[in-house]
Amino acid sequence: MSRRCQIVFAIIVILVNVPLGQAEKRPNLLLFLADDMTYADVGCFGNSDVLTPNINRLAKQGLRLTRCYSSAPTCSPLRQSLFTGLYPVKNGAHPNHSRVHEGVQSLPQYLSPLGYRVGLAGKRHEAPASAFPFEQLGGSHGDGGRTPAGADLPLNRAKEFMARDGDQPWCLVVASNQPHTPWNRGDASVYPPDKLTVPPYLVDTKELREGLSKYYAEISYMDQQMGEVMKILRELGQSENTVILWLSEQGSQLPFGKWTCYDMGIHAAAVVRWPGRTQPGTDSAALVSYVDIVPTFLELAGGKPDSSLFDGRSFLPVLLGEKQTHHEFVYAINTTRGIYHGSEAYGIRAVTDGRWLYIRNLHPKAQFQNMVTYRDPIYASWKKVDSDFARSRVEHYVRRPAVELFDLK
Numbered sequence: 161m162s163r164r165c166q167i168v169f170a171i172i173v174i175l176v177n178v179p180l181g182q183a184e185k186r187p188n189l190l191l192f193l194a195d196d197m198t199y200a201d202v203g204c205f206g207n208s209d210v211l212t213p214n215i216n217r218l219a220k221q222g223l224r225l226t227r228c229y230s231s232a233p234t235c236s237p238l239r240q241s242l243f244t245g246l247y248p249v250k251n252g253a254h255p256n257h258s259r260v261h262e263g264v265q266s267l268p269q270y271l272s273p274l275g276y277r278v279g280l281a282g283k284r285h286e287a288p289a290s291a292f293p294f295e296q297l298g299g300s301h302g303d304g305g306r307t308p309a310g311a312d313l314p315l316n317r318a319k320e321f322m323a324r325d326g327d328q329p330w331c332l333v334v335a336s337n338q339p340h341t342p343w344n345r346g347d348a349s350v351y352p353p354d355k356l357t358v359p360p361y362l363v364d365t366k367e368l369r370e371g372l373s374k375y376y377a378e379i380s381y382m383d384q385q386m387g388e389v390m391k392i393l394r395e396l397g398q399s400e401n402t403v404i405l406w407l408s409e410q411g412s413q414l415p416f417g418k419w420t421c422y423d424m425g426i427h428a429a430a431v432v433r434w435p436g437r438t439q440p441g442t443d444s445a446a447l448v449s450y451v452d453i454v455p456t457f458l459e460l461a462g463g464k465p466d467s468s469l470f471d472g473r474s475f476l477p478v479l480l481g482e483k484q485t486h487h488e489f490v491y492a493i494n495t496t497r498g499i500y501h502g503s504e505a506y507g508i509r510a511v512t513d514g515r516w517l518y519i520r521n522l523h524p525k526a527q528f529q530n531m532v533t534y535r536d537p538i539y540a541s542w543k544k545v546d547s548d549f550a551r552s553r554v555e556h557y558v559r560r561p562a563v564e565l566f567d568l569k
Contacts, residue, residue: 189330221435221440237255250471252264299337313335415538501530
């Protein structure tokens with residue numbers, strides 16, 4: 161072997177054996193979570209009424225996942241499923257305000273051994289704390305908008321976390337409290353109620369339009385928070401080496417959204433930006449679930465997701481444009497047990513392939529009850545409308561057949 165060949169061979173051996181973190185700087189990982197936001201209520205997903213310039217810009221710079229689904233339509237089960245990569249019944253956090261089984265691990269425990277700092281700024285709704293050992297950067301514990309503005313999402317602490325050690329990669333969850341009720345943030349005057357387009361599955365009343373105005377104002381407020389996060393990344397010079405995943409979480413508190421497994425309850429808006437890797441301004445119709453996010457982040461961090469540990473699997477090939485499909489089916493689950501003013505036990509199961517949505521209501525003879533039926537002025541206003549559509553919407557919300565099948569096309 162010539163001297164030149166020996167040198168080339170030695171270089172190849174070195175490069176092959178250098179860990180990912182040394183051969184190629186591993187990306188930072190930023191997950192931004194909205195709170196109680198229907199997937200269709202953002203500009204880049206089709207709502208022309210709502211002003212979301214920052215999220216729209218993110219979509220132009222990255223990839224929209226148009227068939228992303230949450231595993232539950234309530235806050236705590238959804239987040240604990242997202243952070244563990246397990247469906248709610250598997251990890252134990254099935255009812256709202258519940259906790260995972262002993263021994264269940266989550267995002268920090270998977271990424272920390274790979275050298276990542278893992279933090280959370282904003283809303284916390286996971287338990288027990290030992291199963292979710294994020295570096296806590298401050299925020300609220302799902303207080304429904306009672307924490308003062310700014311304190312509920314301390315972006316100054318988030319910036320300090322990002323800037324702390326330039327040689328160590330980080331993963332940060334930025335969890336907004338918006339647009340969760342009581343819809344008291346943002347400027348509702350931007351959205352005159354009489355100028356808004358009412359979604360066709362809702363009953364058009366004065367109360368609904370006033371609610372939409374306040375809800376849309378909160379969405380714009382959350383969009384501003386997203387813009388601030390992107391500005392911080394630019395100021396720190398970390399924008400180009402950070403993978404951003406923005407998620408709408410679950411559906412809004414409007415009827416047929418949150419607390420239900422209808423499409424407006426479990427379908428999620430998702431945008432991924434990875435400069436130089438995801439193609440700007442593109443879409444993917446691959447069927448993905450929130451249980452896929454931890455395995456995906458694990459692979460992005462240079463790890464190898466163990467399929468025995470997760471219900472989901474990495475969709476990194478989708479992000480890179482190497483695959484156009486992912487799951488054949490994804491699943492969601494809900495129960496009224498554990499929610500405020502909920503029925504004792506109204507179990508709902510759902511499965512979708514992205515085209516068809518099959519729902520099984522386990523107790524069809526019972527009434528579905530929650531905060532909407534208890535004291536929601538919008539739902540109450542529907543009861544006063546003298547039309548077949550309004551009556552059918554009111555009745556369908558509380559009394560549902562055992563089986564429901566919807567064409568989502």
